[in-house]
Amino acid sequence: MDMKFQTVDPQTISELLRTHQITPTTQRVKIAGILFAEAAHFYAEQVYARVNEGDAEVSKATVYNTLGLFVAKGLVRQVFVDPGRVFYDSNTKPHHHFYDTASGKLTDIDTLAVAVHEMPPLPADTEMESVDVIIRVSPRGAKPRPE
Amino acid sequence: MDMKFQTVDPQTISELLRTHQITPTTQRVKIAGILFAEAAHFYAEQVYARVNEGDAEVSKATVYNTLGLFVAKGLVRQVFVDPGRVFYDSNTKPHHHFYDTASGKLTDIDTLAVAVHEMPPLPADTEMESVDVIIRVSPRGAKPRPE
DNA sequence: GTATAGACTTGGAATAGTTCTAAGTCTAAC
DNA sequence: GTTAGACTTAGAACTATTCCAAGTCTATAC
Structure with missing residues:
Protein backbone atom coordinates (compact mmCIF):
# COMPACT_ATOMS: atom_id res chain seq x y z
CA MET A 1 0.00 0.00 0.00
CA PRO A 83 -7.24 32.20 17.99
CA GLY A 84 -9.10 28.96 17.60
CA ARG A 85 -6.51 27.03 15.69
CA VAL A 86 -3.85 24.94 17.31
CA PHE A 87 -0.71 24.13 15.36
CA TYR A 88 1.08 20.87 15.93
CA ASP A 89 4.84 20.91 15.63
CA SER A 90 6.76 17.68 15.28
CA ASN A 91 10.06 19.39 15.92
CA THR A 92 10.59 18.68 19.60
CA LYS A 93 13.99 20.27 19.83
CA PRO A 94 13.80 23.64 21.55
CA HIS A 95 13.16 26.32 18.98
CA HIS A 96 11.01 29.32 18.31
CA HIS A 97 8.74 30.60 15.58
CA PHE A 98 8.11 33.22 13.00
CA TYR A 99 4.43 33.66 12.33
CA ASP A 100 3.40 35.38 9.15
CA THR A 101 0.13 36.98 10.14
CA ALA A 102 -0.92 37.46 6.54
CA SER A 103 -0.38 33.94 5.26
CA GLY A 104 -0.76 32.12 8.54
CA LYS A 105 2.54 30.37 7.95
CA LEU A 106 4.76 29.23 10.80
CA THR A 107 8.53 28.96 10.39
CA ASP A 108 11.05 27.58 12.82
CA ILE A 109 13.78 29.66 14.37
CA ASP A 110 16.70 27.80 15.81
CA THR A 111 17.21 28.56 19.48
CA LEU A 112 20.77 29.50 18.69
CA ALA A 113 19.51 32.44 16.72
CA VAL A 114 17.49 33.86 19.56
CA ALA A 115 18.56 33.95 23.13
CA VAL A 116 16.49 34.77 26.11
CA HIS A 117 18.76 35.79 28.93
CA GLU A 118 18.23 36.99 32.43
CA MET A 119 15.26 34.76 33.03
CA PRO A 120 13.04 36.65 35.46
CA PRO A 121 11.97 35.09 38.73
CA LEU A 122 8.98 32.85 38.23
CA PRO A 123 5.70 33.46 40.06
CA ALA A 124 5.72 31.89 43.52
CA ASP A 125 5.54 28.11 43.73
CA THR A 126 5.62 27.54 40.04
CA GLU A 127 8.03 25.79 37.79
CA MET A 128 8.79 26.52 34.19
CA GLU A 129 7.30 24.38 31.47
CA SER A 130 8.47 26.10 28.35
CA VAL A 131 9.61 29.34 26.81
CA ASP A 132 7.93 30.24 23.58
CA VAL A 133 9.16 33.07 21.44
CA ILE A 134 6.92 34.09 18.60
CA ILE A 135 8.02 36.76 16.21
CA ARG A 136 5.08 38.03 14.22
CA VAL A 137 5.89 39.26 10.75
CA SER A 138 3.85 40.53 7.83
CA PRO A 139 4.61 41.19 4.18
CA ARG A 140 6.74 44.29 3.85
CA GLY A 141 4.74 47.33 2.92
CA ALA A 142 1.44 45.93 4.12
CA LYS A 143 0.80 48.35 6.92
CA PRO A 144 -1.24 46.50 9.50
CA ARG A 145 -2.60 49.65 11.06
CA PRO A 146 -2.61 53.25 9.86
CA GLU A 147 -0.96 55.83 12.07
CA MET B 1 -1.72 46.22 46.50
CA PRO B 83 -6.72 27.73 22.14
CA GLY B 84 -9.98 29.46 21.58
CA ARG B 85 -9.58 32.25 24.04
CA VAL B 86 -8.02 35.58 23.22
CA PHE B 87 -6.67 37.70 26.03
CA TYR B 88 -6.74 41.45 25.77
CA ASP B 89 -3.90 43.34 27.35
CA SER B 90 -4.16 47.04 28.01
CA ASN B 91 -0.48 47.35 28.75
CA THR B 92 0.86 48.57 25.45
CA LYS B 93 4.42 49.01 26.57
CA PRO B 94 6.61 46.21 25.24
CA HIS B 95 6.59 43.35 27.70
CA HIS B 96 6.21 39.61 27.88
CA HIS B 97 4.13 37.08 29.77
CA PHE B 98 4.06 34.29 32.23
CA TYR B 99 1.19 31.95 31.64
CA ASP B 100 0.15 29.64 34.41
CA THR B 101 -1.26 26.69 32.53
CA ALA B 102 -3.10 25.41 35.57
CA SER B 103 -4.92 28.56 36.58
CA GLY B 104 -5.01 30.23 33.19
CA LYS B 105 -3.52 33.36 34.71
CA LEU B 106 -1.37 35.74 32.72
CA THR B 107 1.31 37.88 34.37
CA ASP B 108 3.43 40.59 32.84
CA ILE B 109 7.17 40.38 32.55
CA ASP B 110 9.00 43.60 32.06
CA THR B 111 11.08 43.59 28.89
CA LEU B 112 14.06 44.54 30.95
CA ALA B 113 13.88 41.18 32.67
CA VAL B 114 13.99 39.19 29.46
CA ALA B 115 15.99 40.10 26.47
CA VAL B 116 15.90 38.61 23.06
CA HIS B 117 19.14 39.30 21.34
CA GLU B 118 20.63 38.24 18.06
CA MET B 119 17.39 38.66 16.21
CA PRO B 120 17.46 36.13 13.39
CA PRO B 121 16.97 37.25 9.79
CA LEU B 122 13.30 37.59 9.01
CA PRO B 123 11.69 35.60 6.22
CA ALA B 124 12.10 37.31 2.85
CA ASP B 125 10.08 40.46 2.22
CA THR B 126 8.58 40.60 5.65
CA GLU B 127 8.80 43.10 8.42
CA MET B 128 8.51 42.48 12.09
CA GLU B 129 5.29 43.25 13.89
CA SER B 130 6.02 42.05 17.37
CA VAL B 131 8.05 39.73 19.51
CA ASP B 132 6.07 37.74 22.02
CA VAL B 133 7.77 35.77 24.71
CA ILE B 134 5.53 33.46 26.70
CA ILE B 135 6.93 31.52 29.59
CA ARG B 136 4.59 28.73 30.56
CA VAL B 137 4.63 27.79 34.20
CA SER B 138 2.66 25.38 36.35
CA PRO B 139 2.30 24.90 40.10
CA ARG B 140 5.43 23.29 41.48
CA GLY B 141 5.04 19.58 41.98
CA ALA B 142 1.95 19.37 39.83
CA LYS B 143 1.84 16.56 37.35
CA PRO B 144 3.68 17.96 34.32
CA ARG B 145 1.26 16.53 31.80
CA PRO B 146 -2.32 16.64 33.01
CA GLU B 147 -4.71 14.40 31.14
C1' DG C 1 -8.97 -22.45 17.53
C1' DT C 2 -12.92 -19.43 20.57
C1' DA C 3 -14.16 -16.23 24.23
C1' DT C 4 -13.50 -12.04 26.21
C1' DA C 5 -11.98 -7.69 28.17
C1' DG C 6 -10.08 -3.59 27.40
C1' DA C 7 -8.29 -0.43 24.26
C1' DC C 8 -9.32 1.99 20.17
C1' DT C 9 -12.14 4.18 16.60
C1' DT C 10 -16.23 6.19 14.87
C1' DG C 11 -20.23 9.43 13.30
C1' DG C 12 -22.73 12.58 14.96
C1' DA C 13 -24.29 15.57 18.56
C1' DA C 14 -22.76 19.02 21.69
C1' DT C 15 -20.04 22.96 23.17
C1' DA C 16 -17.48 27.36 23.33
C1' DG C 17 -15.72 31.32 21.51
C1' DT C 18 -16.34 34.35 18.03
C1' DT C 19 -18.28 36.54 13.84
C1' DC C 20 -22.13 37.75 10.97
C1' DT C 21 -26.54 39.78 9.80
C1' DA C 22 -30.25 42.56 9.42
C1' DA C 23 -32.85 45.58 11.89
C1' DG C 24 -33.22 49.20 15.23
C1' DT C 25 -31.25 53.42 17.73
C1' DC C 26 -28.58 57.34 18.31
C1' DT C 27 -26.21 61.62 16.90
C1' DA C 28 -24.36 65.36 14.46
C1' DA C 29 -25.07 68.20 10.39
C1' DC C 30 -27.88 70.49 7.77
C1' DG D 1 -36.95 68.47 12.41
C1' DT D 2 -34.83 65.40 8.80
C1' DT D 3 -31.62 62.56 7.56
C1' DA D 4 -27.36 59.95 6.67
C1' DG D 5 -24.21 57.45 8.67
C1' DA D 6 -22.25 55.44 12.59
C1' DC D 7 -23.23 52.47 16.34
C1' DT D 8 -25.56 48.79 18.93
C1' DT D 9 -28.24 44.79 19.34
C1' DA D 10 -30.31 39.87 19.61
C1' DG D 11 -29.89 36.01 17.81
C1' DA D 12 -28.40 33.05 14.09
C1' DA D 13 -24.39 31.15 12.00
C1' DC D 14 -19.88 29.46 11.98
C1' DT D 15 -15.54 26.98 13.31
C1' DA D 16 -12.51 24.35 15.89
C1' DT D 17 -12.74 21.10 19.16
C1' DT D 18 -14.65 17.81 22.57
C1' DC D 19 -17.96 14.54 24.04
C1' DC D 20 -20.66 10.39 23.76
C1' DA D 21 -22.42 5.99 23.14
C1' DA D 22 -21.94 2.33 20.21
C1' DG D 23 -19.21 -0.60 17.38
C1' DT D 24 -14.58 -2.77 16.14
C1' DC D 25 -10.19 -4.56 16.87
C1' DT D 26 -6.56 -7.15 19.30
C1' DA D 27 -4.05 -9.55 22.69
C1' DT D 28 -4.43 -12.84 25.97
C1' DA D 29 -6.79 -16.90 28.51
C1' DC D 30 -8.56 -20.87 27.88
Missing part, protein backbone atom coordinates in the same frame (compact mmCIF):
# COMPACT_ATOMS: atom_id res chain seq x y z
CA ASP A 2 1.46 3.30 -0.94
CA MET A 3 0.70 6.46 0.90
CA LYS A 4 1.25 9.66 -0.95
CA PHE A 5 2.76 11.80 1.72
CA GLN A 6 4.35 9.22 3.86
CA THR A 7 8.03 9.01 3.30
CA VAL A 8 8.85 7.63 6.69
CA ASP A 9 9.14 3.89 7.15
CA PRO A 10 6.09 2.65 9.09
CA GLN A 11 8.34 0.30 10.97
CA THR A 12 10.43 3.20 12.21
CA ILE A 13 7.28 5.09 13.16
CA SER A 14 5.93 2.19 15.15
CA GLU A 15 9.12 2.05 17.10
CA LEU A 16 9.03 5.77 17.69
CA LEU A 17 5.51 5.46 19.06
CA ARG A 18 6.45 2.55 21.24
CA THR A 19 9.37 4.42 22.76
CA HIS A 20 6.83 7.01 23.79
CA GLN A 21 4.46 4.47 25.35
CA ILE A 22 1.99 4.73 22.52
CA THR A 23 0.43 1.59 21.07
CA PRO A 24 0.99 1.92 17.34
CA THR A 25 -2.38 1.40 15.74
CA THR A 26 -2.97 1.76 12.01
CA GLN A 27 -4.44 5.22 12.40
CA ARG A 28 -1.76 6.48 14.73
CA VAL A 29 1.02 5.28 12.45
CA LYS A 30 -0.63 7.03 9.51
CA ILE A 31 -0.98 10.27 11.40
CA ALA A 32 2.54 10.12 12.76
CA GLY A 33 3.75 9.40 9.23
CA ILE A 34 2.29 12.69 8.09
CA LEU A 35 3.57 14.67 11.01
CA PHE A 36 7.11 13.38 10.72
CA ALA A 37 7.39 13.17 6.96
CA GLU A 38 8.42 16.77 6.69
CA ALA A 39 9.37 19.59 8.97
CA ALA A 40 6.08 21.41 8.80
CA HIS A 41 3.43 22.73 11.11
CA PHE A 42 -0.03 21.35 10.77
CA TYR A 43 -3.34 22.02 12.32
CA ALA A 44 -5.82 19.25 12.89
CA GLU A 45 -7.84 19.95 9.79
CA GLN A 46 -4.77 19.63 7.58
CA VAL A 47 -3.79 16.35 9.15
CA TYR A 48 -7.32 15.12 8.67
CA ALA A 49 -7.28 16.14 5.01
CA ARG A 50 -3.92 14.54 4.34
CA VAL A 51 -4.57 11.30 6.08
CA ASN A 52 -7.70 10.84 4.03
CA GLU A 53 -6.23 11.81 0.68
CA GLY A 54 -5.49 8.27 -0.42
CA ASP A 55 -7.63 5.28 0.39
CA ALA A 56 -7.19 5.87 4.08
CA GLU A 57 -10.17 6.48 6.26
CA VAL A 58 -9.50 8.06 9.59
CA SER A 59 -12.19 9.93 11.42
CA LYS A 60 -11.89 13.47 12.64
CA ALA A 61 -12.35 12.32 16.22
CA THR A 62 -9.39 10.01 15.89
CA VAL A 63 -7.24 12.76 14.44
CA TYR A 64 -8.00 14.93 17.46
CA ASN A 65 -7.61 12.05 19.90
CA THR A 66 -4.30 11.09 18.38
CA LEU A 67 -2.89 14.59 18.25
CA GLY A 68 -3.90 15.04 21.87
CA LEU A 69 -2.24 11.78 22.79
CA PHE A 70 0.95 12.71 20.97
CA VAL A 71 1.05 15.99 22.83
CA ALA A 72 0.48 14.27 26.18
CA LYS A 73 3.30 11.87 25.41
CA GLY A 74 5.64 14.62 24.33
CA LEU A 75 5.88 13.50 20.73
CA VAL A 76 4.68 16.76 19.27
CA ARG A 77 4.07 20.17 20.72
CA GLN A 78 1.30 22.65 20.33
CA VAL A 79 1.85 26.17 19.12
CA PHE A 80 -0.69 28.89 19.83
CA VAL A 81 -0.49 31.81 17.47
CA ASP A 82 -3.96 32.09 16.14
CA ASP B 2 -5.28 45.01 46.41
CA MET B 3 -7.39 47.44 44.62
CA LYS B 4 -10.98 46.78 43.94
CA PHE B 5 -12.45 47.19 40.55
CA GLN B 6 -11.99 50.90 40.26
CA THR B 7 -13.27 53.23 37.65
CA VAL B 8 -11.24 55.61 35.64
CA ASP B 9 -12.54 59.10 35.05
CA PRO B 10 -14.77 58.85 31.96
CA GLN B 11 -13.48 62.20 30.83
CA THR B 12 -9.93 60.90 30.73
CA ILE B 13 -11.06 57.78 28.92
CA SER B 14 -12.91 59.75 26.30
CA GLU B 15 -9.79 61.71 25.60
CA LEU B 16 -7.74 58.56 25.38
CA LEU B 17 -10.18 57.14 22.84
CA ARG B 18 -10.18 60.33 20.84
CA THR B 19 -6.41 60.39 20.64
CA HIS B 20 -6.70 56.99 19.03
CA GLN B 21 -9.32 58.08 16.51
CA ILE B 22 -12.10 56.29 18.31
CA THR B 23 -15.45 58.00 18.81
CA PRO B 24 -16.15 57.63 22.51
CA THR B 25 -19.61 56.17 22.78
CA THR B 26 -21.19 55.19 26.07
CA GLN B 27 -20.40 51.51 25.57
CA ARG B 28 -16.84 52.08 24.45
CA VAL B 29 -16.08 54.30 27.41
CA LYS B 30 -17.46 51.68 29.78
CA ILE B 31 -15.41 48.91 28.21
CA ALA B 32 -12.27 51.01 28.14
CA GLY B 33 -12.94 51.91 31.78
CA ILE B 34 -12.75 48.24 32.68
CA LEU B 35 -9.70 47.52 30.59
CA PHE B 36 -7.71 50.42 31.94
CA ALA B 37 -8.87 50.37 35.54
CA GLU B 38 -6.24 47.86 36.52
CA ALA B 39 -3.27 46.15 34.98
CA ALA B 40 -4.98 42.88 34.20
CA HIS B 41 -5.62 40.63 31.27
CA PHE B 42 -9.15 39.97 30.25
CA TYR B 43 -10.86 37.82 27.74
CA ALA B 44 -14.03 38.90 26.06
CA GLU B 45 -16.31 36.94 28.34
CA GLN B 46 -14.86 38.63 31.42
CA VAL B 47 -15.24 42.08 29.96
CA TYR B 48 -18.79 41.24 29.06
CA ALA B 49 -19.50 40.05 32.60
CA ARG B 50 -17.92 43.11 34.22
CA VAL B 51 -19.49 45.67 32.02
CA ASN B 52 -22.89 44.24 32.86
CA GLU B 53 -22.32 43.90 36.60
CA GLY B 54 -24.04 47.10 37.52
CA ASP B 55 -26.97 48.56 35.70
CA ALA B 56 -25.06 48.71 32.48
CA GLU B 57 -26.33 46.85 29.48
CA VAL B 58 -23.85 46.20 26.76
CA SER B 59 -24.35 43.39 24.30
CA LYS B 60 -21.85 40.67 23.61
CA ALA B 61 -21.58 41.77 20.01
CA THR B 62 -20.57 45.24 21.11
CA VAL B 63 -17.97 43.86 23.46
CA TYR B 64 -16.41 41.93 20.60
CA ASN B 65 -16.74 44.81 18.19
CA THR B 66 -15.17 47.19 20.64
CA LEU B 67 -12.30 44.94 21.60
CA GLY B 68 -11.60 44.39 17.93
CA LEU B 69 -11.68 48.11 17.32
CA PHE B 70 -9.33 48.80 20.21
CA VAL B 71 -6.89 46.25 18.82
CA ALA B 72 -7.06 47.75 15.36
CA LYS B 73 -6.37 51.19 16.80
CA GLY B 74 -3.49 49.97 18.90
CA LEU B 75 -5.13 50.68 22.22
CA VAL B 76 -4.89 47.13 23.50
CA ARG B 77 -3.10 44.07 22.28
CA GLN B 78 -4.13 40.47 21.93
CA VAL B 79 -2.31 37.64 23.62
CA PHE B 80 -2.64 34.09 22.35
CA VAL B 81 -1.78 31.49 24.91
CA ASP B 82 -4.80 29.30 24.98
